[in-house]
Amino acid sequence: MIIFRKKISLLLIISATLSFQSCSWMSKRKVLFEEEGSSSTQESSKPKTVNGTVPKAQYDQLLGKYEALLDKIKSAEATSSSKMANTPASPKSDSDMITQLSKIQPPADLAETVDVFGKNGLANKIPAPAAMETTTSRSKLSDSALERQINTLHKADKLVRQNRMDSALILLRDLEESPNPQIKVRAKYYLAEMLFRQNEYDLAMQMYEEIIKKYAFSGLVIKSLGRLIVCSEKLKLGKKQERYYSILHDFFERS
Structure with missing residues (x-):
């Protein structure tokens, strides 16, 4: 009887020990599981970084700068368009811009053009008195003729805006030969706008370049x-775009 009681007591002690160890093992596993879960949550909550370039972002940044410059252009146009003098402007900032614009010489991006005022151009083959006589006779324009050309210029501009290119072309071709430099440069600009609206970017580019080289005033x-x-x-x-953007940007930085 005593031995039976001792066996029961021993079994109770062993079962209690095992249950205690089992509870301890379960609590440790629970702690480990919670730690693993928290660490995985922290790792998933960390922002993921992606290495590499983002060319579109750079393009958007450049586009934003260009649009900001366009806003400045619109404000500058209101001031510059009101000046209809026939003589070039004389401020130092304008002369600096003219000097910088004169350095632009497209090497081979576009088709070659003939420079009549170059070393072997047509102007050097005309004797000096004849050249002076031609310039003097062509520079005379009466007030009534000037008024007619201005009205024709406005009409051509309206036709361009209405996409009536054929009718506008007839008027602008005559105005392009005007002895008045302001009429002449505006006729060339409207011709360039016609080409631009028709997606003839290469031909339009040649005319815009002619304007900034020969009519910088x-x-x-x-x-x-x-x-x-x-x-x-x-x-x-790309190189041309960067060059012209730099000139435009530098001009507004000085002004």
């Missing part, structure tokens, strides 16, 4: 620079 130079940036982008001429 005109307020249309700023508009032409803006168009040249767009044409360069359409034709995928």
Whole structure:
């Protein structure tokens, strides 16, 4: 009887020990599971970083800068378009811009053009007295003739905006030969706009470049620079786009 009681007591002690160890093991596993879960949650909550370049973001940044410049262009146009003097402007900032614009010489991106005022151009083959006589006779324009050309210019501009390109072309071709430089440069600009609207970016680019080289006194130079940036982008001429953008940016930085 005593031995039986001792066996029962021993079994109770063993079962109690086993149950205690089992509870201890379960509590340890629970703690480990909670730690693993918290660590995995922390890792998943960390922001994922992706290495690599983002060219679209850079493009959007450049586009934003260009749109900001366009806003400045619109405000500058209101001031520059009101100046209809026939003589070039004389401030130092304008002369600096003219000097910088004169350095632009497209090497081979576009088709070659003939420079009549170059070393072997047509102007050097005309004797000096004859050249002076031709210039003097062509520079005379009466007030009534000037008024007619201005009205014709407004009519051509309206036709361009209405996409009536054939009718506008007839008027602008005559105005392009005007002895008045302001009429002449505006006729060339509207011709360039016609080509631009018809997606003829390469031909339009040549005319815009002619404006900024030969008619730097005109307020249309700023508009032409803006168009040249767009044409360069359409034709995928990255160096030209960067060059014209830099000129436009530097001009507004000085002003």
